[in-house]
Amino acid sequence: MRFFVLSASLLFAVAVQAAPQQDRTDDELARLLADKGIIGQLRQVRQTVAERTSDLVVTAIGFLGVPYRRGGNSAESGFDCSGFVRAMYNQTLGHVLPRRAEEQAAATEKIDPSQLKPGDLVFFNTMRRAFSHVGIYVGEGKFIHSPRTGAQVRVEDMNGSYWSRRFDGARRVLGGAQNDEIKAAATAATHTGN
16 A cells, blocks of 8 residues: 555656646747747748738639630630649749649649648649649639630639549649748748847
8 A cells, every 4th residue: 555655646746747847848939939039920921921822813813714725825825724823823923833734743742632722733634644634722612724725714613523523633832932931931030039
């Protein structure tokens, strides 16, 4: 019995001692991050990225009605699917994506469809080969794209039977102006003593 009481007392003492140290460490970390201004800078970067992504979607919406043209990559000549995506990223974010849909898929980061955010790329198998079609996710299960000959840039529902059967995956564009801003803010945060 004496051994049991001694063991229980020892365990209780260790638990009591460990808990305040953990709280103290969390408090110290939060204070350090606040002192360095890192939290504020990360919030600012997040806001900037959200604004840039919104700009991308708004810019893309501005091209609704532009006709499809195979190999096209401008509003004047018309767009094919990958030419449209490439032009939107270049004009809005200054990021140059590869020319073809399958190259764009290879040059971007695979994400789970549940993680889709406006501005991400969505790929479809429309020609019996992987990544043969691409569009830009605009939110709420919808995407904007330049679909095919005789059609125009438009917004469609990914959950419709045609698109859901052909969905090939989602990708996120990394790099370019968006990532440069994130890297610059993170670097500034680690080098300032604010």
